[in-house]
Amino acid sequence: MSKPCSGCRVVLAIASLSFAAAAFSAYPERPVKIVLPYPPGGGGDLVLRNLQQALEKQLGQPVIIDYKAGAAGNIGTLDVVNAAPDGYTLLMGPTNNFVINQFLFPKMGFDPLAALTPVSLLVEQPYLVTITGALPARDYAGFADYAKAHPGKLNYGSPGAGTVPHVSALMLSDQLDARMVHVPYKGSQPGVQALVANDVQLLIASYGIVAGQIAAGRIRAVAVAADQRLPALPQVPTTAEVGLPPGVILANWWGIAAPRGTDPAIVERLAGAFRAAVGDPDVQRKFVEQGTLPVANSPAQFADRMRNEARAWKDIIARTGVTIE
Structure with missing residues (x-):
């Protein structure tokens, strides 16, 4: 019986690593699709269109917006959950598609915290x-x-x-x-x-x-619903100023996620590209005009935010008794 070739294993391991590194260095090699699970014209659409040109510059490839609305965003989200984890299909979703819908739709069929890989929480929208x-x-x-x-x-x-x-x-x-x-x-x-x-x-x-x-x-x-008045609407008081207690008008944010199993190197590449796009001076100006607060945090920070807010929203749904009509 022939003995295992330890040298062969080393060569194969090195070749495998070299192939992975080459694949990552070439990413992205084709357009990147971002699924927005709502119709055009909403808050997420405004954010994504503000970012699109700067993001394309960072990635060196076209960014395609794919509107897949329906079922409170679950249809488009599921499309990303089922997509190949290769970095070419991403989800641009609001708070409810990450940390709320799993408590409202018993038959949704997936848990966003387990089925998606967080890339970045891009913006807060008071x-x-x-x-x-x-x-x-x-x-x-x-x-x-x-x-x-x-x-x-x-x-x-x-x-x-x-x-x-x-x-x-x-x-x-x-x-x-x-x-x-x-x-x-x-x-x-x-x-x-x-x-x-x-x-x-x-x-x-x-x-x-x-x-x-x-x-x-x-x-x-x-x-x-913000800690301070918006620069775009200085005449409009905050909810605290008008006497509304905290937690009545809730926060909304928009984040980017990839299918579970996406290569961590690709996730970091995407997070860096989105961070740079959000930091673009022209993008920042548009955000201020539209009352949008830039965040662009890391994948780990977004994952922590999702876990913490999912626990809070589970309690809110139970307390309010809100149901899907």
């Missing part, structure tokens, strides 16, 4: 409390008084059941004992149009998607 211009209220106190005086008569919109705007508006309604009725839409823009048309009277939304309507006076921003 939410505004916006109301239709058709109401007599001119500020938060006026809206609160009006809602309390008309229990069960007001509607609030959201970009979908189980999203952060849905849960936040539900908790605001409970806070005011207003018994407002939830009207879910397929994405953010239909909700904005419903607010303008007075089909709904309240919408929790990021500034970028409502800026034009606020400027036109069709809707009013009466509070922002």
Whole structure:
């Protein structure tokens, strides 16, 4: 019987490592697809389009945005979960697709914390409390008084059941004992149009998607869920300033993830590219104009954030009793 060739094993190991290093050094060799599990025109779309050109410069390849909306973002997210872990299919998702939906959809079929590899939490998007211009209220106190005086008569919109705007508006309604009725839409823009048309009277939304309507006076921003007033809206007080307790209007962020099993070297390459793109001066200027706060943390930091917030959201869902209609 021939003896194992230890020298052969060493040669094979070196060759394998050399092949892996060569593969990584060449990445990416073709366009990178980013799945956005919502329709165009929402907060994530604005963020991604702001980043697209700078990101393409960093990667040296085109970046393709693939809109795959449906089921509160679960359809597009599952598409990435099932994709090859080669760095060419990524997910751009908000808070709910990473740390909320698994507690709302018992038959979702996957746990984002286990099925995805975190790349970077890109931005925070502080939410505004916006109301239709058709109401007599001119500020938060006026809206609160009006809602309390008309229990069960007001509607609030959201970009979908189980999203952060849905849960936040539900908790605001409970806070005011207003018994407002939830009207879910397929994405953010239909909700904005419903607010303008007075089909709904309240919408929790990021500034970028409502800026034009606020400027036109069709809707009013009466509070922002942030530690400080937004530079783009210095006249709008924070939720703390108007007397809302912490944890009523919840935070939203957008992050990038890859399928589980993606090579750590590719994940680090992507994280560095996104970090550089977020730091681009032109991108930073656009973020300030749209009320978006850049983060671009590391894969490990994003993973920690996901784990911590998943625990918190599990408790919030249980406490509020929110369900998917």
